[in-house]
Amino acid sequence: MLEIKYIRENAEAIQVAANNKNIDLDVATLLAIDKERIELLNEVETLKSVKNDLNDMMKSATDDERGEIIAKGKKIKAALEVKLPELRTVQEKYQHLMVKVPTIPATDVPVGVDESENVTVYEKGEKKTYDFDPLSHVDLAQSLDIIDFKRGAAVSGYRGYYLKNEGAELVMAMMTYAMHKMIAKDFMPMIPPTLVKDYALFGTGYFSGAQYNHATDEVFQVSSSMPADDFNTEHKGQKAKDKKFLVGTAEPSLLAYYADQVLAEGDLPIRICGYSPCYRSEIGSHGRDTTGLYRVHEFMKIEQVIIAPADVDLTEKLQEEMVAISEEILMELELPYRKLAICTGDMSAGKYRMFDLEVWMPGLERWGETGSASNFLDWQSRRLNARYKDAAGNVKHVYMLNNTVLPSVRPLIAILENFQRKDGSVEIPKVLRPFMHSNKKVITAKK
RNA sequence: GGAAGGGUGGCUGAGUGGUCGAAAGCGCUACCUUGGAAAGGUAGUGUAUACGCAAGUGUACCGCAGGUUCGAAUCCUGUCCCUUCCGCCA
Numbered sequence: 001m002l003e004i005k006y007i008r009e010n011a012e013a014i015q016v017a018a019n020n021k022n023i024d025l026d027v028a029t030l031l032a033i034d035k036e037r038i039e040l041l042n043e044v045e046t047l048k049s050v051k052n053d054l055n056d057m058m059k060s061a062t063d064d065e066r067g068e069i070i071a072k073g074k075k076i077k078a079a080l081e082v083k084l085p086e087l088r089t090v091q092e093k094y095q096h097l098m099v100k101v102p103t104i105p106a107t108d109v110p111v112g113v114d115e116s117e118n119v120t121v122y123e124k125g126e127k128k129t130y131d132f133d134p135l136s137h138v139d140l141a142q143s144l145d146i147i148d149f150k151r152g153a154a155v156s157g158y159r160g161y162y163l164k165n166e167g168a169e170l171v172m173a174m175m176t177y178a179m180h181k182m183i184a185k186d187f188m189p190m191i192p193p194t195l196v197k198d199y200a201l202f203g204t205g206y207f208s209g210a211q212y213n214h215a216t217d218e219v220f221q222v223s224s225s226m227p228a229d230d231f232n233t234e235h236k237g238q239k240a241k242d243k244k245f246l247v248g249t250a251e252p253s254l255l256a257y258y259a260d261q262v263l264a265e266g267d268l269p270i271r272i273c274g275y276s277p278c279y280r281s282e283i284g285s286h287g288r289d290t291t292g293l294y295r296v297h298e299f300m301k302i303e304q305v306i307i308a309p310a311d312v313d314l315t316e317k318l319q320e321e322m323v324a325i326s327e328e329i330l331m332e333l334e335l336p337y338r339k340l341a342i343c344t345g346d347m348s349a350g351k352y353r354m355f356d357l358e359v360w361m362p363g364l365e366r367w368g369e370t371g372s373a374s375n376f377l378d379w380q381s382r383r384l385n386a387r388y389k390d391a392a393g394n395v396k397h398v399y400m401l402n403n404t405v406l407p408s409v410r411p412l413i414a415i416l417e418n419f420q421r422k423d424g425s426v427e428i429p430k431v432l433r434p435f436m437h438s439n440k441k442v443i444t445a446k447k
Numbered sequence: 448g449g450a451a452g453g454g455u456g457g458c459u460g461a462g463u464g465g466u467c468g469a470a471a472g473c474g475c476u477a478c479c480u481u482g483g484a485a486a487g488g489u490a491g492u493g494u495a496u497a498c499g500c501a502a503g504u505g506u507a508c509c510g511c512a513g514g515u516u517c518g519a520a521u522c523c524u525g526u527c528c529c530u531u532c533c534g535c536c537a
Contacts, residue, residue: 038497038498041496041497041506042497042498042505042506044506045496045497045505045506045507046505046506048505048506048507049505049506051517051518052505052506052518054517054518055465055517055518056465056466058465058517058518059465059466060466066517069517069518070517070518071517072517073516073517073518074517075517076517077516077517077518197527395494
């Protein structure tokens with residue numbers, strides 16, 4: 001969401017951004033509707049102004065005058081009953097288009113249609129060479145008895161899994177290691193709610209429109225008092241109460257913490273790291289990555305967010321700072337990775353700049369995304385109404401950034417596949433050993 | 448899940464249909480007073496939005512959304528949140 005004034009002044013640049021981001025938006029149509037909206041708004045406000053004058057007159061009117069005023073008032077009311085629905089219709093159209101307006105990306109963001117045009121900034125870490133055929137994490141999980149996909153599918157369904165033995169231990173170790181790392185870097189640790197109201201997800205841009213949309217939004221919906229089938233239908237007499245959503249990352253919860261708040265500039269930037277379970281419906285991903293742990297419906301993650309003052313250059317630095325932390329973690333985990341500058345077509349509407357980190361997975365023989373760093377400028381804070389007062393006393397929207405610190409499952413894949421040895425065992429990365437029972441160094445095959 | 452009470456400006460809190468954008472107090476800001484401070488005095492002090500270079504003017508906002516009425520902080524309906532008690536429960 002952007003300011004309409006800004007959209008009027010930068011119509012062309014926004015149209016280009018929308019085109020580059022594959023967003024179906026005609027800015028000229030938006031501006032035409034905006035004009036219509038302003039005209040109707042002025043008409044309605046004029047009517048209301050007359051109404052208010054009548055109310056003032058009523059205060060000191062004689063009985064005779066009162067009858068006359070009431071008659072005039074009724075006319076105003078009738079006129080408003082015509083205009084207000086018109087205004088409402090136009091405002092709905094306006095809102096519908098406004099929520100699609102993208103942030104104009106940084107000028108040096110690569111322009112591209114889809115992920116194939118993302119640009120590799122650099123690769124770091126050595127890909128190991130093996131004197132044997134490296135197994136995939138699925139095979140390793142089986143022989144080491146640390147992940148059970150079969151029972152996961154039986155109990156949870158498609159893409160379900162159990163972590164067990166060292167698998168469970170290792171994931172907890174990863175989470176604790178990452179949390180400690182962030183606390184050491186002065187990020188405030190939080191464990192936010194994962195069951196949230198719609199506005200947290202709308203505000204951070206996780207709904208494709210202004211409301212939850214079954215067809216495209218990758219979000220699980222939850223209701224405690226209605227059958228799931230009736231969720232989007234508000235039956236007469238039946239309450240759509242406790243309509244909640246499961247977040248796919250801690251980001252919405254962490255950022256919505258500041259919704260409707262006015263912060264002090266002196267408190268910015270605010271750095272936060274949050275631990276949360278993450279839920280993804282993967283509704284548009286049927287048939288992709290169908291085996292293994294790569295694409296699952298639930299996992300755990302440490303996330304980092306920064307709430308910054310409205311200073312683009314500063315946020316560029318802060319984004320680099322956040323990416324550097326994620327890179328430091330991958331280096332300490334001794335995982336080879338690459339950094340990608342995400343192109344316009346692979347970037348969602350609100351983003352100004354986005355980097356992905358991908359880790360090499362020798363068993364799958366591919367790079368796999370383990371983290372994503374985004375700078376939204378004020379796109380999210382406008383939706384969330386998160387502001388701050390600057391030194392001069394002006395109230396402005398904050399700028400918001402987020403980045404993965406460490407998710408649970410994809411790095412686990414990378415660890416298993418990169419640290420496997422010829423005898424089928426898997427070495428535990430040194431930095432995680434202090435978080436394993438008895439400083440365990442190796443996971444050995446159970447059979 | 449049951450019962451009761453409550454949500455008003457930065458805070459406390461008055462207000463049950465028209466004189467209420469809203470009393471009073473506190474806080475805050477400026478000025479006066481002072482050697483300086485306190486106390487005291489005077490004035491000011493919400494947000495959003497439309498038009499405008501601006502001053503300003505209009506509109507909206509008393510949790511949120513609807514409704515009744517010529518007119519709603521006030522009446523009606525729904526909803527969200529908070530407090531207390533009971534029940535259930537990790």
